[in-house]
Amino acid sequence: MQDSAVKRFGILTSGGDCPGLNAAIRGVCRTAMDEYGMQAIGIEEGYRGLIEGRAHELGRDAFAGILTRGGTILGTSREKPFKMTEVDPETGRTAVESIKYNYKQWGLDALVILGGNGTNSTGALLAREGLNVIGLPKTIDNDIAETEITFGFHTAVSVATEAIDRLHTTAHSHSRIMIIEVMGHKAGWLGLYAGIAGGGDVILLPEIPYNIDPIAKHIKQRKEDGHPFSIVVVAEGALSKEEALLEKKELKKRRAEMPYSIAYRVAKELESATGLESRVTVLGYLQRGGTPVPYDRVLATQFGTYAAHMLAKGDFSKLVALQNGVPVGVPLEKIAGKIKRVPLDHPLLMSAREVGTCFGD
């Protein structure tokens, strides 16, 4: 066994789940146990379990057969401990106090957190409170700063692409506009990748506010050119040029009042602007479920093993990230509160435009 700064660590998954979490858990724990003789404590349901004191020791058997399994063997929740300021009448502690208490009670030397922006921002705050924290970037949205890629993303791209492929054939048969809504409230990576891979005629992203007129023109032109059907890929956070002018709060309010999701509005607008029949498919949680694609299994394993070596070195307060194709540790403070959106000069946007994709701008 090699020397290690950490003897016992807690591991949790927090925020929306995604394929690859189990592969990452396996990567961290097997390396930590086999190479360094560390003990791993699995914290249940993310920060909720850390607050409530729910955890169990993970034996080596816990990782058998989980590489290919979707979801997370630890469970997850969307708890935000630093926003929970009330004192628990039973314990007399706030959520953050309970976290520090349980960390100490369980004899942890460090905490490994697998999550997205919210989870890792909380991790940065916990590090400030004196906990030894290492984060791993998971999300189908691929919107974490400082990393080229997050695990879970390519599985979601694959699911969405297959759906677009299937919609293509039926769109063709019926000469319809098929609108497919994919996840991505603030960042359009998933819509962009799946849209390009599936040959979407129109891709609407949160980063590029749309106008319905150029989209309708594009679709009508396609019809004139002998293609009376179109595929429109819409990220759930896509917004019109008018909406882009609104204050964030006002936009959120209007969206909450909308009785349907954005794809339905786009369908209605396009139907009346083109006279073509439209149909909507909202992919929803299918994008987050199921077995990870090989790329995500490999990436999650690579990130996990790297995190174990960081634990051993006592290299804390960092997120494992991919930069120039290799894993590195970046300070959690550097990514906290940030969102990696699609830059407007991203080469993929250019490529998509060059093959005739309309972005509604």
Ligand code: F6P
């Ligand atoms: O995992 C990220 C994400 O998929 C977003 O794209 C989506 O808007 C959100 O999670 C919804 O998740 P939930 O309903 O679990 O909060």
